[in-house]
Amino acid sequence: MQRSDLADLTVFAAIARHGSFRRAALELGVSTSALSHALRGLETRMGLRLLHRTTRSVAPTEAGAALLARIAPALAEIAEAVGAAGAFRATLGGALRINAPRSACRFVLMPLVARYLARYPAVRVEVVADDAMTDVVAGGFDAGVRFGEHLAGDMIAVALGGAQRFAVVGSPDYLAGRSHPEGPDDLGRHLCIRQRFPGGAIYRWELEKEGRAVAVSVDGPLIVNDQEMIVQAALAGLGLGLVFEEGVVEHLASGRLVRLMPDWCPSFPGLFLYYAGRRQIPPPLQAFIDLVRRPEPDLTATP
Known part of the structure; x- marks a missing residue:
């Protein structure tokens, strides 16, 4: 035939x-x-x-x-x-599968998913929290979320939220009787909460000031694999943590955590929703892309 x-x-x-x-x-x-x-x-x-x-x-x-x-x-x-x-x-029925880091799920992705499902209740959304560099195409995902520097060149990317910033934090109990670090060289005198990536590597703290970028191999008795665990450990006084600023705003405002070395933590490009370039994008994914590109106005903002 x-x-x-x-x-x-x-x-x-x-x-x-x-x-x-x-x-x-x-x-x-x-x-x-x-x-x-x-x-x-x-x-x-x-x-x-x-x-x-x-x-x-x-x-x-x-x-x-x-x-x-x-x-x-x-x-x-x-x-x-x-x-x-x-x-x-x-x-607009069907399914939408998204792969994203845990921090992206918490701060950016899930609020968008909530709005999306309110608008399209017939779609079945699956979000997989995954800090590994997963191949979304091989994994059967419609889209993924990553920071811009980790995107493959053949992917289409849409900015997901604004710039991000790290924060070095410690609890008042931990800092009592200790000098506050002023720069990367001072971190060697402190207990630091370390993070292990899915591939096995320990994260080296990436800091930058006035164009000078350093990656510091910190030390400390605790290693975790999740940002929220770093926050909880810092609150418990187990050492200093390097975390996403957005995750500790309330703790900083309440005084439960103290921010340190702010001049060494500049903002950087944030997260991106990315997907394989296809002529016919599945309708559930296209609707999600449209939602990301045209966010709802903030009705609480004063004119």
Whole structure:
């Protein structure tokens, strides 16, 4: 079966059903000459005459009638499937799978997902919190979330929230009787809460001031693999932690944590939603991209 056979079979069925080239052309939205050309091509490939044609009537041959009886149910089922696919887009059902770091899920992604599901309740969203550099295509995800420097060049990226910033923090209990660190060299005199990445490496604290960037191998008795655990350990007085600023705003405001070395923690480009470039983006993903690109206005802001 050639690629053109299905289209030409549709043409044959329409002509046979209407008994008229003109009415079939109106249904299919093409010219009668195009239908005649398609039918001749089909008959030539099959080596059969499928329709008797006179100036006054069109009727299936015996072979054409037998063929029509077999293909009509299949063509009707295909049309129904295409219609169902269109309804799927219109009602926006289906599934959306997103892979994202734990911190991105907490601070940025989940509020967006809540708004998305309120707008499109028929979609089933799955969010996988994952700090590894997972290949979202191989993993069967529709999209992922990463910081800009970790994006592959062949991915399409959409900014997800604003700039981010780290904060070096410690509890008042831990800092009592200790000098506050002023720069990276002072961290060697402090207990620091370390973080291990999924690949096994211990994170080196990335600090920067006035264009000078350093990566410090800190030391301390506790290693964890999650930012929230670093915050909890810092609150418990187990040492200094390097965490995302957004995760400790309330603790800093209440005085439960103290910010240190702020001039060594400049802001940097934030998170991006990324996905493989495809001509036909699945409707649930397209709707999520639209939500990210056109955030709702802040109605609480004063003019």
